[in-house]
Amino acid sequence: MLIMRRILLAVVLAGACLVMNAQLKNGYNKSTSSTGASSPVFGMTASPDIPTSVTFAGEKVSFDRLDMAERLDRELTGVIYGQTTSELCFKRANRYFPALSKILKEQGVPLDFLYLAVTESSMDYNAYSSAKAAGIWQLLAGTARDYGLEVSDEVDERFDPEKSTVAACKYLKAAYKKYGHWPTVAASYNAGMQRLSNELSKQKVDNSFDLYLVQETSRYVFRIIAYKLLMESPKRYGYRFSRKNLYQPVAYTVVDVTGPVASWVDWAKGKGITYAQLREANPWIRSTKLTNAAGKTYKVRIPKSSDLYRSKRSFTVYNKDWVID
16 A cells, blocks of 8 residues: 555656646746756746827827837836736726716716826725825815815715716816817826926926926826726736626615705615615715705715625626626
């Protein structure tokens, strides 16, 4: 019996050696460690090809110039190999892009600005930055109020994906009226119109690509374009999703609330949902109560039960090129 076990072990080891040798012959290289010993390199990375040009928001952006190509290369490499964040971007975008793209079309803003939202927040509706910017579009409180959103301790509409999209579109259209160049509009979203205009004047150029700017703003539009390239052709860059991998839009019924709410917890329970489900469906709610002294009408979403369970719902996809099934 012992002899048979030894023979079996020898056969297994020999098989493993044959597999490893075959792998090495089929493209695995060897690297040298700090001790001088050789060790197999089991992974492979590929540098993305940089296109000669990309159309962004209907405007051709050339990457023939060396600095332009290298700046895009940096951002495209980052989003391709930042797999955790980029995968979540696809999954969340599948939920939010259908509604957000409709708003952009209605507002007359190019759909490529969806990728600005991806760059800003990774499509996390609850994102909140150290600069106190909030929501999918990362709006500052002052900017949000300027474009019609309510921001208070109890209600913060920056966290409402659809209302914040309308506000962002108002900003983008105002910037386009000023610059007449969508890539420069995108840069102004990061830098602010006043600061960008000052730099354009001081440096005597007419678009953001020719400006010397702080790193964050200098990289910003290139990162947006990098997300556009990735999310329009994910399979090219090694991303594979099934429909069931992607987060799904949730259907709602809408209830008008015109007065105060003493307890959102009790209110939610009365509608047959949990407080957690209420907050998930209405992220603009920022407190357990609503004072509403002005008697404003708030439209509160109640998620349909059938859409909250994987076993009860169908799976849709925003872009058929995202999935393999």
